[in-house]
Amino acid sequence: MEHFLEQxxxxxxxxxxxxxxxxxxxxxxxxxxxxxxxHGDVFMVGAFLGYFGFAVWGLxxxxxxxxxxxxxALLGVIIERxxxxxxxxxxxxxxxxxxxxxxxxxxxxxxxxxxxxxNYRVVPRPFPEVHWNIAGLSVSNIQVIVFVVVLFMxxxxxxxxxxxxxxxxxxxxxxxxxxxxxxxxxxxxxxSITFAIGSAFAALGGxxxxxxxxxIHPFMxxxxxxxxxxAAVLGGIGIIPGAVLGALIMGQVxxxxxxxxxxxxxxxxxxxxxxxxxxxxxxxxxxxxxxxxV
Amino acid sequence: MRKKFWSILLVVLLSLALVVTGCGGxxxxxxxxxxxxxxIKIGFIAPLTGDVKTFGESAQKGFxxxxxxxxxxxxxxxxxxxxxxxxxxxxxxxxxxxxLITQDGVKAIVGSLTSLTTIPISKFANDNKVVLxxxxxxxxxxxxxxxxxxxYIFRACFIDPTQGTVAAKxxxxxxxxxxxxxxxxxxxxxTIGLANNFKEAFTAGGGQVLTMEAYAxxxxxxxxxxxxxxxxxPDILYLPDYYQKVSLIGKQARDKGIKAVFIGGDGWDSSxxxxxxxxxxxxxxxxxxxxxxxxxxxxVKQFKEKYGQxxxxxxxLTYDATNLLLNAIKTANSDDPAKIKEALQNTKDFxxxxxxxxxxxxxxxxxKPVTILKIEGGKQKxxxxxxxx
Numbered sequence: 001m002e003h004f005l006e007q008x009x010x011x012x013x014x015x016x017x018x019x020x021x022x023x024x025x026x027x028x029x030x031x032x033x034x035x036x037x038x039h040g041d042v043f044m045v046g047a048f049l050g051y052f053g054f055a056v057w058g059l060x061x062x063x064x065x066x067x068x069x070x071x072x073a074l075l076g077v078i079i080e081r082x083x084x085x086x087x088x089x090x091x092x093x094x095x096x097x098x099x100x101x102x103x104x105x106x107x108x109x110x111x112x113x114x115x116x117x118x119n120y121r122v123v124p125r126p127f128p129e130v131h132w133n134i135a136g137l138s139v140s141n142i143q144v145i146v147f148v149v150v151l152f153m154x155x156x157x158x159x160x161x162x163x164x165x166x167x168x169x170x171x172x173x174x175x176x177x178x179x180x181x182x183x184x185x186x187x188x189x190x191x192s193i194t195f196a197i198g199s200a201f202a203a204l205g206g207x208x209x210x211x212x213x214x215x216i217h218p219f220m221x222x223x224x225x226x227x228x229x230x231a232a233v234l235g236g237i238g239i240i241p242g243a244v245l246g247a248l249i250m251g252q253v254x255x256x257x258x259x260x261x262x263x264x265x266x267x268x269x270x271x272x273x274x275x276x277x278x279x280x281x282x283x284x285x286x287x288x289x290x291x292x293x294v
Numbered sequence: 295m296r297k298k299f300w301s302i303l304l305v306v307l308l309s310l311a312l313v314v315t316g317c318g319g320x321x322x323x324x325x326x327x328x329x330x331x332x333x334i335k336i337g338f339i340a341p342l343t344g345d346v347k348t349f350g351e352s353a354q355k356g357f358x359x360x361x362x363x364x365x366x367x368x369x370x371x372x373x374x375x376x377x378x379x380x381x382x383x384x385x386x387x388x389x390x391x392x393x394l395i396t397q398d399g400v401k402a403i404v405g406s407l408t409s410l411t412t413i414p415i416s417k418f419a420n421d422n423k424v425v426l427x428x429x430x431x432x433x434x435x436x437x438x439x440x441x442x443x444x445x446y447i448f449r450a451c452f453i454d455p456t457q458g459t460v461a462a463k464x465x466x467x468x469x470x471x472x473x474x475x476x477x478x479x480x481x482x483x484x485t486i487g488l489a490n491n492f493k494e495a496f497t498a499g500g501g502q503v504l505t506m507e508a509y510a511x512x513x514x515x516x517x518x519x520x521x522x523x524x525x526x527x528p529d530i531l532y533l534p535d536y537y538q539k540v541s542l543i544g545k546q547a548r549d550k551g552i553k554a555v556f557i558g559g560d561g562w563d564s565s566x567x568x569x570x571x572x573x574x575x576x577x578x579x580x581x582x583x584x585x586x587x588x589x590x591x592x593x594v595k596q597f598k599e600k601y602g603q604x605x606x607x608x609x610x611l612t613y614d615a616t617n618l619l620l621n622a623i624k625t626a627n628s629d630d631p632a633k634i635k636e637a638l639q640n641t642k643d644f645x646x647x648x649x650x651x652x653x654x655x656x657x658x659x660x661x662k663p664v665t666i667l668k669i670e671g672g673k674q675k676x677x678x679x680x681x682x683x
Contacts, residue, residue, distance in 0.1 A: 003525055010517035017515075111343075118343040118381070120538040122568055129549070140549070213514040215542050217345065223512045258518040263507045264480055 015251020020205030021228035040225015046203025076199025236284025339405030356613035409433030429611035458491025488534030541568035
């Protein structure tokens with residue numbers, strides 16, 4: 001039983017990691033209905049900048065994280081401006097392909113020698129690791145930090161979207177661009193802000209991920225990005241709490257599969273569950289079924 | 295107007311990127327020496343960037359030094375090296391091998407480093423009748439394809455079965471350890487080969503393999519599997535993967551309270567291994583700079599003079615492979631790959647750094663001992679050399 005709880009805890013940590021990325025993914029989708037495939041790569045850039053901040057430039061950890069978040073927010077705005085805005089009223093598929101292009105560009109541009117370089121780097125822990133023994137379970141301070149940050153992000157996003165003017169503008173833009181514009185909402189600015197916030201969260205996730213799994217390289221964003229995207233779809237893409245729920249389920253399924261069935265089956269079963277959920281609830285677990293407007 | 299500005303900016307940036315990345319790959323492509331003397335082109339393929347770039351950099355030093363000592367000559371032929379980077383990617387390796395063979399017209403290739411990339415290019419080289427000798431690709435599939443020998447392919451290292459077998463023998467007989475857990479990459483022939491052969495030899499020798507678990511190349515979270523292993527409390531955790539992956543697994547294993555001795559293969563041999571985490575671990579290797587044999591000490595001295603550091607196994611084996619090839623070109627005194635291949639297969643009692651009086655068996659593998667190293671005080675320490683039987 002204790003053994004089982006320890007595995008659940010492992011799954012929780014993995015799930016929270018996916019949640020860190022999935023939150024930004026789902027928020028951007030909710031506002032612009034665009035699957036931002038470059039999100040995982042912004043996450044990678046954030047991890048690198050955080051690493052440079054605290055391990056190379058010697059900044060204190062909070063300052064390093066903040067620097068990475070600001071830089072990535074800027075990167076997100078630039079990506080939207082250059083790659084997505086010109087295609088906003090083009091067919092959806094064009095924006096999607098542009099997103100894949102941005103993703104590949106970030107990966108290979110980062111691999112160049114004068115940028116981050118193509119090599120794996122070992123990330124030193126910026127603070128000593130502490131293990132607490134709670135009722136026979138070993139809990140580390142990193143797990144606690146990740147948990148608190150995810151909770152904080154979730155609450156912050158809910159407040160931002162449902163309690164502020166900007167959030168109201170976002171929700172309006174999500175429904176109808178033209179109507180929003182008629183109501184005096186600046187659509188371009190609102191979308192830029194959305195990308196800035198989403199990318200800043202990706203950076204935060206990246207730095208924490210690099211601390212928990214201390215190794216970074218330019219292609220590190222692909223797999224977690226894909227898993228987080230899956231988690232967002234599982235929970236209902238565009239719905240903030242759905243992303244966290246989906247991520248936690250993914251984490252548990254993967255961990256329990258490798259613990260009790262076989263580590264080779266883990267991705268197969270995780271994605272099989274995604275397919276099953278989508279077959280019976282096409283809009284995801286928390287998604288509302290809406291009739292298409294004509 | 296503004297839209298146009300952005301598109302122009304993008305085009306300029308992209309073409310700039312093309313120019314910057316495009317410059318790297320082009321070397322000299324002349325086919326005939328200046329004074330009309332006979333020239334033979336030798337290709338060199340290694341991962342000079344990517345996840346195992348330190349391997350590639352070391353190998354390149356060994357290759358350069360061997361050619362330099364030979365004065366870029368073998369028999370009547372002037373040697374012209376053509377280098378290529380495969381980034382430790384199987385597709386990229388075939389691309390650069392295609393370029394070397396069809397465009398540069400090389401007659402022989404030294405490389406690549408890992409089995410992952412060498413298996414596909416060995417097939418391609420053999421089909422095109424170009425001699426290929428790898429310093430370090432240890433999978434049996436490099437020289438043999440479904441029971442059929444690839445005649446043009448050779449290597450300067452022992453094969454995976456030997457490494458796994460010797461590691462198991464050493465763990466049982468020298469360390470007196472009885473139980474083991476194995477973790478390996480299911481998508482990599484190198485780690486599968488080591489894992490299977492370790493398991494076989496360990497079980498045959500009276501040991502017990504408690505669990506054998508696979509992971510995928512891009513996995514970063516091993517907590518579930520490691521929690522299970524921690525419960526079984528094995529004496530040994532066998533990790534036959536490359537340095538960056540075993541560093542990551544090793545760290546998480548210690549976090550989960552696993553006290554087992556880490557044992558691994560030659561993929562650990564890197565300055566980028568996390569020595570603090572892997573302290574107390576053992577790994578099988580081709581060679582150690584601390585080996586007292588005079589051939590070894592002499593080589594270490596020459597390498598240090600040129601590069602100011604100790605040569606690792608990748609530098610040494612690539613040096614050995616290059617020398618075996620140069621010797622064959624000299625013996626054949628021809629640039630016909632078929633004749634070079636004959637000469638290489640008939641190599642007799644040729645001493646190289648990683649072994650004395652080497653000859654090749656019928657599968658193009660040299661027969662020589664395996665070195666055991668220990669990670670101690672943040673360094674590699676020579677323990678013993680064991681002859682496989």
